[in-house]
Amino acid sequence: MRFVLAVSALALLAQRPAAAAGLTLPGQLAELQIHGFISQGFLLTSANDYLAHSSEGSFEFTEIGLNFTLPATDRLTLGLQIFSHDLGPVGDYRATLDWYSLDYHWRDWLGIRAGRVKLPFGLYNDSSDIDAARTSVLLPQSIYPAQNRDFLLAQTGGEVYGYRDLGAAGGLDYRLYGGTIFLDVKQQPGSPFTVVDLNVPFVAGGRMLWVPPIEGLRLGGSLQFLRLETHLLPASSSSSVAVNLPVMLWVASVEYTVRDLLFAAEYSRWRVRAQSSNPAMFPESLTFSERGYALTSYRVNSWLQAGAYYSVLFPNTNQRGGFAGRQLDAALTLRFDVNAYWLVKVEGHYMHGTAGLSPSLNGNRPLSSLTPDWALFTVKTTAFF
Amino acid sequence: MRIGAFILVGLAAGSLTAEHPRSTYVLIANPASRVSRIDRKFLAEVFLRRATRWPDETPIRPVDLGPDAPARARFSQEILSRSVASMRSYWQQRIFSGQGLPPPELADDEAVVSFVVSHPGAIGYVAAGTPLSGATVLELN
Numbered sequence: 372m373r374f375v376l377a378v379s380a381l382a383l384l385a386q387r388p389a390a391a392a393g394l395t396l397p398g399q400l401a402e403l404q405i406h407g408f409i410s411q412g413f414l415l416t417s418a419n420d421y422l423a424h425s426s427e428g429s430f431e432f433t434e435i436g437l438n439f440t441l442p443a444t445d446r447l448t449l450g451l452q453i454f455s456h457d458l459g460p461v462g463d464y465r466a467t468l469d470w471y472s473l474d475y476h477w478r479d480w481l482g483i484r485a486g487r488v489k490l491p492f493g494l495y496n497d498s499s500d501i502d503a504a505r506t507s508v509l510l511p512q513s514i515y516p517a518q519n520r521d522f523l524l525a526q527t528g529g530e531v532y533g534y535r536d537l538g539a540a541g542g543l544d545y546r547l548y549g550g551t552i553f554l555d556v557k558q559q560p561g562s563p564f565t566v567v568d569l570n571v572p573f574v575a576g577g578r579m580l581w582v583p584p585i586e587g588l589r590l591g592g593s594l595q596f597l598r599l600e601t602h603l604l605p606a607s608s609s610s611s612v613a614v615n616l617p618v619m620l621w622v623a624s625v626e627y628t629v630r631d632l633l634f635a636a637e638y639s640r641w642r643v644r645a646q647s648s649n650p651a652m653f654p655e656s657l658t659f660s661e662r663g664y665a666l667t668s669y670r671v672n673s674w675l676q677a678g679a680y681y682s683v684l685f686p687n688t689n690q691r692g693g694f695a696g697r698q699l700d701a702a703l704t705l706r707f708d709v710n711a712y713w714l715v716k717v718e719g720h721y722m723h724g725t726a727g728l729s730p731s732l733n734g735n736r737p738l739s740s741l742t743p744d745w746a747l748f749t750v751k752t753t754a755f756f
Numbered sequence: 757m758r759i760g761a762f763i764l765v766g767l768a769a770g771s772l773t774a775e776h777p778r779s780t781y782v783l784i785a786n787p788a789s790r791v792s793r794i795d796r797k798f799l800a801e802v803f804l805r806r807a808t809r810w811p812d813e814t815p816i817r818p819v820d821l822g823p824d825a826p827a828r829a830r831f832s833q834e835i836l837s838r839s840v841a842s843m844r845s846y847w848q849q850r851i852f853s854g855q856g857l858p859p860p861e862l863a864d865d866e867a868v869v870s871f872v873v874s875h876p877g878a879i880g881y882v883a884a885g886t887p888l889s890g891a892t893v894l895e896l897n
Contacts, residue, residue: 406851440857445808445815450854470854479808489853498849505845534806536797542806586837631839673841711823711844755848 403441410434410502412751418742419725420732422517423459425747432751433457434500436469448474454500458517459732469500470525480533487527491546491578492593493622493637496523502753506633506678507704508718509749511664512727513684514622514639522597526550526574541584544591547577552597562731564653567602567611580624587628595620605652613648622662631670638663661685668704676706686726694743698727713754720747780884781827783894784869788876789814795897800835802879804846805856810877818859819871819880827865827883 412432414425423429438452454469456462472486489497498504499515509517516523528550535543552571576595583590599616622639639662647653662685668678682700690696704718722745725738733741783799785791789810801807802818810816821828823840832840847858862868865882872878872891879894 404857408852436852438852438854440851440854442857448856452852452854472854474854476808479806484854489855495849497853497855501848501852503845504848504852534801536801536807542801544806628838628842630833630837631842670839670841708841 403439405437405439406756407437408434408501408503408753408755410751410753412508412749415748416745417747418745419728420459421722421728421747422732424732425459429459431457431459432749433462433464434502434753436500446476448472448476450474456500458520461518461520478533480535482532483529484532485529487525488530488548488550489525490523490548490574490576490595491530492523492576492595492620493578493639494589494591494624494626494635496593499524502716502751503714503755506668506676506706506716507666507680507702508716508751509702509720511637511666511680511682511702512700513662513664513682513698514637516727518729521554522552526552528574539584542582544580544582544589545577549573549575563606564603564612565606567604569599569601572598572600576620589624589626591624593620593622593624603653608652612653614653615646616643617646618643633668634666636663636665658686659688661688674708676704676708678702678704678706684724684727693739694724695738695741696724696726698722698724700727712756713752715752716750718749718751720749722747781831781881782884782886782888783881783896784872784879784888784891785894786872786876786878787890787892789879789892791894792892793895793897794879796835799896800837803836803859805850805859814877817875817878819868819878820859820861821865821868821881822861822863825864825883827881831881 410433411430413428413430414421414423414432415428416425418426420426423431434456436452436454438450440448440450442448451471452469453466455464455466457464468487470487470489472484472488474482474484476482491497493514495505495510496515499510502508526548528548530546530548532546537543552574554569554571556566556569574595574597576593578591578593580589580591582588597618599618601614602611603614604611619642620639622637624637626633626635641660641662643658645653645656647655662683664680664682666678666680668676670676680702684698685691685696687696700720700722702718702720704716706714706716708714723743725741725743728738728741730736730738783794791810798807802816808816823844829840832838832843836843838846850856850858862871865886868880868882869886869889869891872880873889
């Protein structure tokens, strides 16, 4: 399947290097728009394994997407995107329907989408797979963790959306959604529990972005509620433990674009409660995490962009002390647009702390035993049309 | 050291080759749209695909010039307050997250005029001096 995807995308790139591919359909239907991208990256860390087995250098950083959009009428649009990726232990090149939707745009202030829809959380969550749409290789991982892609990227259900002109006060962009998330049960190597099942009875939330009359400024907030229900089988027992996790996430966002200069900052808190049928086996807890970043990028000319950000992550606000309780990330990026359909990025990170690392990627060693100060170097190239 | 020098050369070259809008442009609409003036903010929302209907409910069909056209650079800077390259990033986000499609890009001024004249609700811009073949010229408020 991945081979077919890659060949299809490359064939389209070869045929139409200068534009999105379009396919005229019979009858009165409008033109089918086809877009796609292929990315290959490389990760190297000075210590610790991050996202993949990066301490020895890893090419397990691949993304392929192909999307089809059909504006069936002036109000109705049908679309879907096939996506396959590999990022260390995540993805494994399985082709999935990244999103698909039936979009009825009744009025500018009210449209409805049904299907599998990208989650609008913060400024960039719904475009986090789209390398060509930003300067950096990795979005600030405190708010957009690539490892949590399955939880945070899309939901199956519906959403209402719209844009309301507020006259002299600017405009309001809003999206409200509700549905569920289908998750594959994946065992964590070294975990003391076996996951018997894992369900998300609901996910609901919304994002509101105010576009004030100051050109280039966007201010907004996003709120998301979801509930995870799972049964875990302890290694030392034959009876499973029911664990429920009601989760609430919110993020406040500001973005300012002036000509080719972009500033963005976001602050977020995630609240996770663990309710257990057997607290002796799986203790109950209430955890607040704190996340944020400030980012800037500048487009020097049509082929060069430079960017930088500083991102902070505290997975448990009650345990900020020690390097295992935090991850501070200072990143610098250069993006080279070789032509309008091909780019190369080079990025360096200085990291302090290990809170964003995965124990399972690091030989199940406790985070407090990993190297506290380390660096990440990454290169990525993307072709898109 | 070599990398630093390369970056400095790139930044210097960038300051020389950055997009400088030069060409003036004329806003045009399909004659059936019955509009002669357009608000700048509304025009921006049309090309960002946030406003999709004329006041009489006719669907608005915006059309762009190609990314290298000088009139496109000027229109993008003046009306959308972003460079053409920045707008391409904006549309990459929209396309691949299923949020919408950009206005079609046509090859040259004549193609834009032809599209606008032949499609009800169409709106575009062309370099000043382009024969308009009956398209309505819009004034900007």
